[in-house]
Amino acid sequence: MTLRLDAIALRHRNGAQALHHVDLNIAPGERVAIIGPSGAGKSSLLNLFATAFAPSAGQLDVLGQRPWQLSSRQRQRLRARIGLIHQAPPLPPRQRVVTAVLAGQLGQWGLGKSLLNLLHPVDIAGAQAVLARLDLADKLFDHCQQLSGGQLQRVGIARVLYQAPELLLADEPVSAMDPRLAEHTLSLLCEHAVQHGVTLVASLHTVDLALAFFPRIIGLRDGRVLFDLPTAEVDPRQLDALYANEHLTPTAASQSHPTPGLPRC
Template sequence: MTLRLSQVGLSHSTAVHALRGVDLTISTGERVAIIGPSGAGKSSLLNLLATALQPSSGTLEVLDSNPWQLPARARQRLRARIGLVHQAPPLPARQRVVTAVLAGKLGQWSLGKSLLNLLHPLDIPGAQRELAKLDLADKLFAQCQQLSGGQLQRVGIARVLYQAPELLLADEPVSAMDPVLAEHTLTVLCRHATEHGITLVASLHAVELALAHFPRIIGLRDGQILFDRAASDVDQALLDALYANEQLLSPPLPAATLALQIPRC
């Protein structure tokens, strides 16, 4: 078992409850998409799973350990086994892409090796290999400030692929990409997870992408799980309930998706 949450709550203040009473189990190797309206708690849930935030209530197990019962050093070792793709990757503007990708191993390298890598990239072929999967091999020695938002997101993904974590979390990983790039990038992520037996959990605003690439869909609203279904069981009625009372109507399922919902890698 990779992840287990029991009655997990997260409060940012006494008046703001990001998550409430979340019960969730995700097994090793599963691919799960989290969908829901803005402010539903998707990013908060992923940050809990990444052990970047501590639950306010309930119990959390990540990779079969309770991170908040571990000593600080053991918790850091656990975090090195978790990869988190940020919606806006925190990449220094003047940092070269090759260095940004190789930073995926900083949690596994010694301090000396990490410092040496800042001066001279230690595994240029490795960084280039991961970038090539995302059609960015030609940006290997570019500075991050020279890249578009979508390219920066792909650099962040390449860094996590290079890290080779056991648990891969992705927070809106394709939000800055055009539809073709978004489709290709999610295909790369899902294929990597499947080939390496990695658990993949991603939050997505694009419902059609979630249904196309992930066998299991979790609908999150107001910090609570509204539904947890196979992609083939998610219909327009569920989406209407999930996005109810939004200023924009719930995203309609394409006719082709309604007719046949088969997640793919």
């Protein structure tokens, strides 16, 4: 299993209980969407997968290893095999886009190559190629502060694609994009996962995107898994229960149709 969670709980340092007794198994190469209302624990779960947090209780296995039984150096090597796309990528405003993308390989490079990359990009062609897939090749030497929110999200995605991880995690990766661009970007992520045998787990607020692009849906609410089903088995009643008492209840999403003409995976 790529990910195995056995009775996992997570309590943050401020005392907030983010996850309660979560059991999950995600196999290599699966593409899974996590949906649920704000505050459901989606980001906490992804950060747990990324080994940014240690569980408060239960057993976590990531890529066949138990992260919190490893030494710091071993855990760092494990993290180099995991890519996390942030909703708001932590990109320094004055950093050039090419440098931001190439930083995806810092976990694999030695200190000398990493320092050299800060002075002169060591793989301009590689950075440009991955940016071209996201329609950003013309932004190669721009500074991050010159980009829009959606462009910054795509630079963050490019950095993780350049990293080439075995486990690809995406936390609301298209929240700042218009609908057409969001569909194109999710299609690209799914195609990358299929082509390279990568496990892809994404949290999404937009239910119709989750249903359109992912074969498996996990519904999370109040830190608990309400359902874990193949997409074809998710029905409006389950979505109603998942988003009960929310101001925006996306039950209609289960009957919506994605924009035609874009590839699915």
